[in-house]
Amino acid sequence: MSGELVDGPRERTALLGPVDVRALAGRLGVRPTKTLGQNFVTDAGTVRRIVRRAGVGPEDVVLEVGPGLGSLTLALLEEAAGVVAVEVDPVLAAELPRTVAARRGADEAVPPRLAVLGADALRVGPEDVLGAGAGTPTALVANLPYNVAVPVLLVLLQRLPSLRSALVMVQAEVAERLAAEPGSRAYGVPSVKAAWYGDVERAGAVGRTVFWPAPNVDSGLVALRRREPPASTAGREAVFAVVDAAFAQRRKTLRAALAGWAGSAARAEEALRAAGVDPGLRGERLDVAGFVAVADAGHDVLGLAAPAGRDVLPG
Known part of the structure; x- marks a missing residue:
């Protein structure tokens, strides 16, 4: 497991567009894979909408899973005090600090902090995240890999009680299941387990065209606001x-x-x-x-x- 810490300014940033994403991936020799659930966001408006909906501010340290080429990371660093980015792909994990440094420039007044952990989010422990150097995470904001979205969300909520909120982008069908109400067709295991940790709601839809490569399914945003779990003698x-x-x-x-x-x-x-x-x-x-x-x-x-x-x- 590797970690790298980078400082950057809290100012408007030149975010990654479609040409930037393809050029960066080409330079790195990266081909998005279904195995890692890689679909890179190429639309600056979409990532800024996600950050606004997440409601993160200068008092927040954000945990981001699967930052990929850095589209959402750059937008988060405009608003948050810091970001801990967990990336399983070693090539992308190594490149992310360089991308942030290049895009955010050298003229700094108030530097937010970026810590990159090269690791599988399902295997990351609290000591890894808290020891990364960017602070204690208060919010999870991520474009989660579709193939492990629910396990990653539930594991991180369990392991990191400091997370007060979450806003995640997942497959539209998964978003429906996570936010489903009792008695509905989509209600099931993910619905109940997510509700153990907080109040869950749909937070918007995301079209296929903002990704490269475009997925075969639509995406949705799910918001969770942490509350105390139900009192239980069994646990x-x-x-x-x-x-x-x-x-x-x-x-x-x-x-x-x-x-x-x-x-x-x-x-x-x-x-x-x-x-x-x-x-x-x-x-x-x-x-x-x-x-x-x-x-x-x-x-x-x-x-x-x-x-x-x-x-x-x-x-």
């Missing part, structure tokens, strides 16, 4: 275990879907009734408070222990 790991079990067989009633979790359908019904939940309901009818009530009943009534070492990743 987050136990609640997430119930969520995973409930949606593993989402067409089944909760009595049937939770039989494996509880030990039998009869024990599942006992926990559900103790939680005040109709055993004949399906998982998509419960909000996060309902899942907490079921997990707590499993803990308090059935004596179920939380799975040891369970991560936040969706099932």
